[in-house]
Amino acid sequence: MKELSGRLSALDPEASESLKVITYFDKLIDGRVGAEGMLRGAAVLCGAPIGHRRAGQESGRRFAADGTELHAGPPDGWPSAPAGEGSVVWLERGDAAHANDALVLERVAIALSILSRRLDTLAPTRRAVEVLLAGDAADDERAEAAARLSFGAHARTHAMAIPASTTLYRALPHAMVGTRFGIVRAVLAPDDGAPASRAGIGIAARSAGDLRESWRSALIALRLADDERPVMRAADLGALLSLAETEDQRATAHPDAQAIEDLATGPWTVRMLRALVDGASQRALAAEAGVHHSTMCARLLKLPGSLGYDPSTSAGRTRLDVALMLHRLAHVRFDDER
């Protein structure tokens, strides 16, 4: 019986025949057929090998035109289609492409992505996190998401932001979120314990409605985290949090933050200004900058002119400290974090 061999490619693409390609994969989806069945079927029905590589793998499973499994291999160069969740499916047609090849690839890719969504038990949680943190979610969506994450079971919830590349310490609802400052992972936790080695922990939310505020504060805290203080809690910022939130709304950088930016094009670095605020001696600053302390002395004398205030006074030091914070908030990108 060779009736099925190459059948999908042999169908007349100009006619309603090619609908059979669509119907075929729809039936496999409805019938709850797994990825292997889909791939074997696609290979036999195309009369050419089919490959499928999951996200993060070097090579993928391959099936021959007779349905047998071949050795694993990469998709290099073959016509391919994204099959959901970073996976890819491809068709190894040695000779000229057949009229339905693109359609078959598209349909098997759709079938595989539907399957991966169906099997992804984390997806509903992820979507719930996204809904709760989104500004444009409808009230009923928000209520449903809150119910899914058992809001109300915890007295308080903290939104947390962690760099995308950082691994979570514990199983918590999470989702990748795009922000002005780059891609970041949003996490929701019933306490304010650190969820990862680097994190911005938002203020406590007493209801699902408060979560957006908690999330905004978490983004501020993560932007202020550094190697010295890898885990920052928004609650620890005190009144500075209100200031940071207000400044986040500004279209342009605050003049004090801009002054830091201008200074950083000269001999001063942000790191050295930070050290100055933290009370480093003139000698230590000179060593840090790799200059003679007399040179550093001259630089320090010029500093009030550049900043517009004197950082050696206590008011000036506070002002410089806040300016450094605003500068960091305006310039940090999550993708740069390592």
Add this chain to the structure above:
Amino acid sequence: MPTYTAPPFDPELGAALDLVAGIIPPTFTPEMIPLMREMPFDPAFDELVASVGAVHEERTIPGCNGDEIVVSIYRRPGQDTAGPGIYHIHGGGMVIGNRFAGVQSFLPFVASHGAVIVSVEYRLAPEFPDPVPVEDCYAGLVWTAENAAELGIDPTRIIVGGASAGGGLSAGVTLLARDRQGPALRASLLIYPMLDDRNETVSSHQFQGIGVWDRASNFTGWNALLGDRRGTDEVSIYAAPARAEDLSGLPPTFIDVGSAEVFRDECVAYASQIWAAGGTAELHVWPGGFHGFDGLAPQAQVSIAMVDTRNRWLTRMLEA
């Protein structure tokens, strides 16, 4: 008249069946016999024979009533130690097909076990009604056993087997070999066999106008073989083994069938009867399988499981 709800086809099989809906009609009528006999020869067949290191030889031998029939033999050239013998009977509803159809499944055993395959060109109904087909098949088996030494076959390891009508004829030949005191059989392989001319089981009613080889097709085949005798007491157990009252004294028997085909219930009943008689039978009913699904859609996971299971049993039989 009760209404019958058929079990659904396995999703992979159902999807495949839809693709060939225009080529393989569910119903096979007598008018279609001449056209269906013009089956193209599998172009990959000779290549497959060569790939397992086999050579093909034809012999003309005496069939029913001493008439000449042809058998094809597939074995290693210069077979010097006796290997197992696979006596193959092709399918085709008693009315179509030839000795080359279905041999493909057994060729790998030439390479792996030094098997010798003998495939018989029995004469087809309606031109040659019962008992010609089953007697041709039996005559070929007798010839194979008598010439075992020359063919390179170990006479203690002869298996008879076939699919569909070939499965029914294999069951008939197995009964003849029992009742005529030979040849001795190591095992009997009945692949979705056609056993019951009466067409009265639940499964024979469940598949009408759907699937492969539906109720009407089954009438076409049995009517061609038995004519007016179909469904009467004039039908022998060798023509329709489902009619046998006594299934004792049979060699180990393997039966596989789909749950979504006409033959399901007669296959299950046949295995049950062998057990009831104190015999050895292995039965596999594959869910959602239509008739001959492993041949039509070999890539489906249920097909892979079916063929694998069948071959494991066959290997056990051939190896001892």
